Amino acid sequence: MSFELTILGSNSALPTSNRYPTAQVLEVPGFCFLIDCGEGTQIQLRRNKISFSKIRHVFISHLHGDHYYGLIGLISTMNLMGVKSDLHIYAHSELKTLIQPQLDFIRGDMTVKPIFHPLNFKKPQLIFESKKVEVLSFPVKHSIPTCGFLFREKQKPANIRKDMIKAYNIPIAAIKDIKAGADFTTAEGQVIANVDLTIPASKPTSYAFCTDTAFYPANASILNGVDLLYHETTFLEELKELARKTLHSTTKEAGEMATLSGAGKLLIGHFSARFKDISRFVEETREVFPNTEAAIEGRKYTI
Structure with missing residues (x-):
C-alpha cells in the first residue's frame, strides 16, 4: 500500500509570502487525512486540487x-x-469549546457535522482504525499539550506457498490459520513449521508527524522503522539555546531523532520566518541524517 503526502504549509507561527502555517494532507487508499489546519489551509487545498468533500478526518x-x-x-x-x-476532529478537548461559538453563528442548517475526539496527552493512544489502516497519537514535548501522529498500514498476513499446499495436501480450511502463523500437522502426524509454509508479507507502510516538539528521544521506540518521518526544525543549530527555551527542535536534533528511530527518510519543516533560505536547514540536517528533504508547499511525497 502506498501513501501520498501533500504539503500545504511548512512554516512556523508567522507565515511568509511563500510559506504557510502547518497543514498537510495524507492520502491513503480509501481515506484523505488532514493533519493540522493552519490559516490558509483551504486556499492551499484549492491550489493543490484536493477535494474538500474527501476530507472526513482532521488531526x-x-x-x-x-x-x-x-x-x-x-x-x-x-x-x-x-x-x-x-x-x-481529533484534538485537545478544549478545541470544541473554542470554536463552538463560531459554529453556532453559522446561519442555516449545518450540512457538515463536526464530531470531536479528545486526544490523550499522557500516553500513546489508538485513535482511528479501519480494516487496513490505523492512526496512533503520542505525546511530544512542547510548551502546551501536544501530540504527534503515526499513520500506518496494518500488517498483512503472510502469503502461503502454493507448492507447500500441493506437497502436503493442505485443506482450504487450514489456510487461514497458517497465514495467521499456525504450523500444519499432516495426516501422518508430521508437523510442518509455519516458516516453511509461508512467505512473509511486505513491510507495512508508515508515516509519522512530529511537530511542535523539543528533542524527545523517548519517542524513538514508537517511531521505530517508520518509512517517512516529518519532524519540526524550527531553528538552525546556531539558535539551539532559543530552541531549548521555546521547546522546539534544531536541524541536527531532528536528524538525530530520525537516526534513533531508524527512519527510512526524514522530512523537515515548521521553519522559523526569520530564515528566508531554507537550504541551510537541509544542509545541516543531512550532516546527521543524509536522507533528508525539506517540506515544500505543493510538493507531493510518495511513501
Whole structure:
C-alpha cells in the first residue's frame, strides 16, 4: 500500500509570502487525512486540487493558532458547498469549546457535522482504525499539550506457498490459520513449521508527524522503522539555546531523532520566518541524517 503526502504549509507561527502555517494532507487508499489546519489551509487545498468533500478526518496536534486557525474557515466553506458528512476532529478537548461559538453563528442548517475526539496527552493512544489502516497519537514535548501522529498500514498476513499446499495436501480450511502463523500437522502426524509454509508479507507502510516538539528521544521506540518521518526544525543549530527555551527542535536534533528511530527518510519543516533560505536547514540536517528533504508547499511525497 502506498501513501501520498501533500504539503500545504511548512512554516512556523508567522507565515511568509511563500510559506504557510502547518497543514498537510495524507492520502491513503480509501481515506484523505488532514493533519493540522493552519490559516490558509483551504486556499492551499484549492491550489493543490484536493477535494474538500474527501476530507472526513482532521488531526490537530495542539492549540497554538498556527495549527488550527484555518479549521473554522474550512468547515464554513464545506458547509457552503453543501458537503454532507461527518467531520471527525481529533484534538485537545478544549478545541470544541473554542470554536463552538463560531459554529453556532453559522446561519442555516449545518450540512457538515463536526464530531470531536479528545486526544490523550499522557500516553500513546489508538485513535482511528479501519480494516487496513490505523492512526496512533503520542505525546511530544512542547510548551502546551501536544501530540504527534503515526499513520500506518496494518500488517498483512503472510502469503502461503502454493507448492507447500500441493506437497502436503493442505485443506482450504487450514489456510487461514497458517497465514495467521499456525504450523500444519499432516495426516501422518508430521508437523510442518509455519516458516516453511509461508512467505512473509511486505513491510507495512508508515508515516509519522512530529511537530511542535523539543528533542524527545523517548519517542524513538514508537517511531521505530517508520518509512517517512516529518519532524519540526524550527531553528538552525546556531539558535539551539532559543530552541531549548521555546521547546522546539534544531536541524541536527531532528536528524538525530530520525537516526534513533531508524527512519527510512526524514522530512523537515515548521521553519522559523526569520530564515528566508531554507537550504541551510537541509544542509545541516543531512550532516546527521543524509536522507533528508525539506517540506515544500505543493510538493507531493510518495511513501
